[in-house]
Amino acid sequence: MRYLPLTETDRQAMLATIGAKSVDDLFKDVPEAARNSASIDLPAHKGEMEVERILSGLAAKNVSAGSVPFFVGAGAYKHHVPATVDHLIQRSEFLTSYTPYQPEIAQGTLQYLFEFQTQVAMLTGMEVANASMYDGSTACAEAVLMAHRVTRRKKAVLSGALHPHYRDVVKNLSDFADYELDLSAPVIDGTEDLIARIDDKTSCVVVQNPDFFGNVRDLRAIADAAHAKGALLIVAVTEIVSLGLLASPGEMGADIVVGEGQSLGNPLNFGGPYVGLFAAKQKFVRQMPGRLCGETVDAEGKRGFVLTLSTREQHIRREKATSNICTNSGLCCLAFTIHLSLLGEEGYTRLARINHANAVKLADQLAAVKGVELVTSSFFNEFTIRVSKNARDVIDALADKNVLGGVRASRLWPGEASLDDLIVVASTEVNTDEDRAAYAAALSEVLS
């Protein structure tokens, strides 16, 4: 087969076969008013040097994360990724390897997947983890579907402080599968009453910790209440570094834990690719989505690794598979595993402490600015502030002063007027004292 563009003859032959006179005929179902008949005004072709100059000029208009004091989080976090990580993941054995269907030639890939699963299970306090999903939000939606299978119920209760992107992915899958969702207005201070919303039809309760606004929550009472009604507790973790300090979801009674693994080993990447974490209690393993790697012995009794429990998956189980996701974020989860291995348990805990300490320092500095109120009382590396002006204008004015000051809550909850003055602010190990001083000074000027 040749990969050449269509010729006019090819095009005519195809049109003749389906009985259309022209390509325009194919669009006749689109109302006239919705069609753009004017030609699109694009510049003529240019030489390579000229294109490079124009694009560099456009790129220079961006204020990039690494170039200014940066405090943006809300589900994606800027951490330092050691150069070793990038060096190792670019080895061709890792970078170009395909799905490890043949264990006899894929032991390296299978071993790192197994180690990744082990790390995720240990961090989340669960018994079994899969080889990763696309990202935190798809993992969250898959967890809801899994809970429906386990409980044979159809209704999910979602926290009002679950990341709106996660909520939307759950909603997309639920709407088209006829599942019920119990949604809530945003709750900014971590005090929502989820227990009152759990009933005999509830399959699962989905809570984020720390939640979208940064609140660190004790989930034990919610876990008990869910279990008493035969429902499962799903905990979503968007900042995996937090588990270096906080009680794991497993310790607090979670049945399924999902998360975003980007914080370890992966740069912001313009929003993706990321790596979804998915872990659960052992008794639910057969209802888990995604790929699972297991440890075994070969014919000579030597330790080895294979994909296992594949009968859950689409290539064998077809439409009855536990998930349509039959793949994983291989390279991103490798980066996660290498970074976490480099840190070790001690380094990971220390990283978490530095994050928290930096966020506390920043919160104190910002709270001292006239016109700022700290909304979050218990947080890890992210918190919410209320400002005395419209948050959109404040963020823009800060950017003009070369400070990327966070995410306004109204951006993720459009139409919720009560959130108009809220900014979600993150501070990781990359922020220096100078960064924090610059933020406080800029904010003070903007709000004066």
Next chain:
Amino acid sequence: MSTIKFTEDHEWISVEGDIATVGITDYAQEQLGDVVFVELPEVGREVAKGDEAAVVESVKAASEVYAPLGGEIVEVNDVLDGAPATVNEDAEGAGWFVKMKLSDPSELDNLMDEVAYKSFVAGLD
């Protein structure tokens, strides 16, 4: 005296009074190969004829087992949880899947007896 009946989906049903014991036939286990897991329904569940009642998973494939008759699941074979290979060793005995209380025992009349099933299987090869 129990009656044994068979379905075209390779299930056997042994009836005593209004309680039917259901499993997969020896022919079915041979086709499946080594059974590694059996997912059984919860006790108390009402199933209609043709509903998915169990899933049997072998090293080759996973297959649904459909309820051959309507009724209520009154007991499941917990032995299969720890020893799924029992299905291979004794498919038509110790490897049974579920016991059901039949809602309409007359449905049995539509199923094959042993002789009919044997000739049905012979026709498949």
